[in-house]
Amino acid sequence: MGEETELAPLDATKENGHNTDRERISIIGTGNFARALATRLVHNGYSVVCGSRFPDRRDLAKYDDTLTVVRVTSIDTALNQANLVILALPADAIVSTLTPFREGTVGKILVDVSNPDEKKREGQAESNAESISKAFPDAAVVKAFNTLSAYAIEFDYTSGVRNVYVAGDDEAACGKVRDLTRAIGFTPVQFGRLSKSAALEAMQQELMANWTAPLVITGVVFLVWFLFGLWRFQIKRGGDWERLPLKSMNKIIGSTAITLLALCFLAGGLAGVVQIINGTKYKRFPGWLDRWMKMRKELGLLALCLAAVHAVMCLAHVSPIYYPKWYDVTTVIVRTVDGAEVVVPIRYDHNWKGQCIMSMGVVAMCFLTIVGLASLPGIADRLTMRQWRFIQSYLGQFSLVATVVHVLLKAAPKWVSMSVIVQNMGFLCLIVPTLTVLLRFVLALPFVSGYIEKIRGGWERNASREPTQTYM
Ligand SMILES: NC(=O)C1=CN([C@@H]2O[C@H](COP(=O)(O)OP(=O)(O)OC[C@H]3O[C@@H](n4cnc5c(N)ncnc54)[C@H](OP(=O)(O)O)[C@@H]3O)[C@@H](O)[C@H]2O)C=CC1
Numbered sequence: 001m002g003e004e005t006e007l008a009p010l011d012a013t014k015e016n017g018h019n020t021d022r023e024r025i026s027i028i029g030t031g032n033f034a035r036a037l038a039t040r041l042v043h044n045g046y047s048v049v050c051g052s053r054f055p056d057r058r059d060l061a062k063y064d065d066t067l068t069v070v071r072v073t074s075i076d077t078a079l080n081q082a083n084l085v086i087l088a089l090p091a092d093a094i095v096s097t098l099t100p101f102r103e104g105t106v107g108k109i110l111v112d113v114s115n116p117d118e119k120k121r122e123g124q125a126e127s128n129a130e131s132i133s134k135a136f137p138d139a140a141v142v143k144a145f146n147t148l149s150a151y152a153i154e155f156d157y158t159s160g161v162r163n164v165y166v167a168g169d170d171e172a173a174c175g176k177v178r179d180l181t182r183a184i185g186f187t188p189v190q191f192g193r194l195s196k197s198a199a200l201e202a203m204q205q206e207l208m209a210n211w212t213a214p215l216v217i218t219g220v221v222f223l224v225w226f227l228f229g230l231w232r233f234q235i236k237r238g239g240d241w242e243r244l245p246l247k248s249m250n251k252i253i254g255s256t257a258i259t260l261l262a263l264c265f266l267a268g269g270l271a272g273v274v275q276i277i278n279g280t281k282y283k284r285f286p287g288w289l290d291r292w293m294k295m296r297k298e299l300g301l302l303a304l305c306l307a308a309v310h311a312v313m314c315l316a317h318v319s320p321i322y323y324p325k326w327y328d329v330t331t332v333i334v335r336t337v338d339g340a341e342v343v344v345p346i347r348y349d350h351n352w353k354g355q356c357i358m359s360m361g362v363v364a365m366c367f368l369t370i371v372g373l374a375s376l377p378g379i380a381d382r383l384t385m386r387q388w389r390f391i392q393s394y395l396g397q398f399s400l401v402a403t404v405v406h407v408l409l410k411a412a413p414k415w416v417s418m419s420v421i422v423q424n425m426g427f428l429c430l431i432v433p434t435l436t437v438l439l440r441f442v443l444a445l446p447f448v449s450g451y452i453e454k455i456r457g458g459w460e461r462n463a464s465r466e467p468t469q470t471y472m
């Protein structure tokens, strides 16, 4: 592809009195991101020009047939071909690449899609977008698209509408970028002024946004149950190490899952208690409760993940060998050649206990899966508020109750005969979930829930109190 001298000048895009320059977009760069955006733009009826340092050497058609209609020109020409220019260049090369063509940036909307190189940007307060804006003050710089991958832009037409965050100081320019975003099948979300672009760039650097604390909590809960299980099932029994990887680990993982599930629902219960004590919803929750409330989704998903592992491990080893009390056995007496009588089991059937434990586990897993799926963005977006609350609150609590019953059925009768109840993992791992279920039950009683609903509706017990104090 060479320099396209026959390209119409920008003004020629005004047709029938209408300015159709929105139809032509310039992209500077011919790399992965530039090609992905060009493909999507062409699919949506845009005419695209790509500016390259080496236009003669770039043949975009060899990547995808769609790109045969994309002209590759010099950077200078590309800048002059559209009002909206997307800078798909490496972050560090943007200013130096455009500086020789400063004239061409005047009056243009420059869309910065870049993400910083983490190491180079450490301690640097200014975002890429702000640096570009400073270097080219006669252009309107808009930050957008940086939170999407080239792959998602090029191929992901099916998994729901993705958000594209837009930040910039020029409202008209931001509006044009939002229109473009919408036109190619994304949902534009105005993120604020250009100063917010640093947050957008940081967003992309975060590997585990919102997940660090829930993962640490999961690790701590797992460690507590692991150490207890190690002592209870291996050390105390004088070394039963070959059962550690599956049988003991299954109980440890199951206990971790039910604890996390309880922690997920306990936060909401405590929030209700705090609101009753405060007598108003206009008082902030204490910091620890606020943070806890915000990690409920992650805690629930981690509980679901571990519950699934527990279920698979159960399938792998639940048998009459490990759990004889869950089975009825049919035996026959066989006489050996030397006349001795040997009792031989010929058939095992799950008894009532075994059937109830397994079926309650399946029910809990099923409801928990629905709750987990409904919390994922693509699905949650499609639910009405009422549907979402029904699944998260009612089905969620039902899954916790089913889980508690599952463990109770498995462990409860044993407690009665156990001299030291606190050594029973089934008993210990039920304490927090049972307290949570009881708390939620009390909060669901008509006069209590009515009182909370009143508070959540804006009613204040002491309406004359002023000003409302906040927790720090
Ligand atoms: N790839 C992705 O999934 C995502 C990328 N981004 C951002 O998009 C921008 C482009 O990324 P991507 O397309 O993956 O990168 P590539 O390395 O694939 O492409 C960059 C293009 O920029 C041009 N370029 C101009 N000057 C230079 C230079 N000095 N050094 C290297 N290339 C130069 C090159 O085109 P030519 O040789 O034709 O001039 C090159 O093809 C980056 O800022 C990145 O942070 C953001 C989100 C996701």
Ligand SMILES: [Fe+3]
Pocket (backbone or CB within 6 Å): 254, 310, 361, 406
């Ligand atoms: Fe279980």
